[in-house]
Amino acid sequence: MNKSALWIRIAAPIGVLVAVAILWHLAVDWFKLPAVLLPKPQRVLQAIWTERAKLLNGAWVTFQASALGLLASTLIGSFVAILFSQSSWIRTALYPYVIFLQTVPIVAIAPLLIVWSGAEFRTVVLVSCIISIFPIISNVTSGLLSIDQNHLDLFRLQGASRWQTLLKLRIPSAVGSLVQGLRISCGLSVIGAIVGELFVGNSGASDGLGALMNAMQANLKTAELIGAIIACTILGILLFLAVEALNRWVLRRWTIDTGFESDR
Numbered sequence: 001m002n003k004s005a006l007w008i009r010i011a012a013p014i015g016v017l018v019a020v021a022i023l024w025h026l027a028v029d030w031f032k033l034p035a036v037l038l039p040k041p042q043r044v045l046q047a048i049w050t051e052r053a054k055l056l057n058g059a060w061v062t063f064q065a066s067a068l069g070l071l072a073s074t075l076i077g078s079f080v081a082i083l084f085s086q087s088s089w090i091r092t093a094l095y096p097y098v099i100f101l102q103t104v105p106i107v108a109i110a111p112l113l114i115v116w117s118g119a120e121f122r123t124v125v126l127v128s129c130i131i132s133i134f135p136i137i138s139n140v141t142s143g144l145l146s147i148d149q150n151h152l153d154l155f156r157l158q159g160a161s162r163w164q165t166l167l168k169l170r171i172p173s174a175v176g177s178l179v180q181g182l183r184i185s186c187g188l189s190v191i192g193a194i195v196g197e198l199f200v201g202n203s204g205a206s207d208g209l210g211a212l213m214n215a216m217q218a219n220l221k222t223a224e225l226i227g228a229i230i231a232c233t234i235l236g237i238l239l240f241l242a243v244e245a246l247n248r249w250v251l252r253r254w255t256i257d258t259g260f261e262s263d264r
Helices: 003-030 039-050 052-087 088-103 106-115 121-146 149-157 162-173 175-203 209-218 222-257
Strands: none
Touching: 039 052, 039 106, 039 222, 052 088, 052 121, 052 162, 052 175, 052 209, 088 121, 088 149, 106 121, 106 149, 106 175, 106 222, 121 162, 121 175, 149 162, 175 209, 209 222
16 A cells, blocks of 8 residues: 555545534534533543543443453354354254344343343343354354355365365355454444443443443433543444454465465
8 A cells, every 4th residue: 555545544534533523513503502412522522531541441341341242252153153054954943043133122131131140241241242143153154155166076076074174164264254244243242242231330230331321321421421432432443453453364374374375
C-alpha cells in the first residue's frame, strides 16, 4: 500500500468523525436540546475523562467476559461443526436447534440463565457464548463440507480413512471459514457480554460496562452513558483487530508450512 492510499484510509474515517461531532454540536444548539437528552460532544469527552477509571475497569471486565465467551463459542462451535460434517443424520437432527440459538431473543432467556447459573460472571460468559456461537458453527460446517470433489477422490484412491481425511483435508480447508466466523462472532461476543451484564448487574454481581450503563441510565447521566457506549464500540473494534491479526498470522504460517509461499 502506497503512502497516499494509507493516508486516505486514515484521514477519511477521522474526517467523518469530525463532521459528525460538528453536526452533533450544531444540532444541540439549533434544537436547544437539554443535556439530559443529548449533551454536546465536549461534555461527553469531559465525562469520559472524569469517569476514565470506572470505564477502564468496566471495559476490562467486559473484555474478559467477551473473550472467554468467544473462546468457548469457537471451541464448542468447531466441535459441533466437525460432528455435522461427519454425519448428515446428526446435522439434520441438530441443526434446527442451532438455528434456535440464533433466533431466540437473548433478553428473553437471560433471566432464566441467571436462575440456572446464578448472578455470576460465568453467566455473562454463557450469554456471550450463546450469542456468538452460531456464526462459528455455520461457517465452519460450510468450510468442512465445501471440499473439492477431486481432492476427496484423491484421498479415497490413496485409502485414507475418515479420520485422516478430516485431519488432513477438511480441517485445513476450513481454516478460512473459521476466521470468517470469528470476524462476525467477535462483535457478537461483546454484545452478549453487555446484555448479560445488564441483567447480572442488577444484583450488583458485575461491574462491567453493561452494569455501568445500567447505573448511568438510572441516574440520568447521559454524557457518561454515551461515554460507556463509545467504550463498548472501541472494545468491539479491538477484538475485531485482534481477530484480523490472528488471521494474518495463521495464514502466513499456513502458506509457509505448506510450501505455497510466493517466490517473488
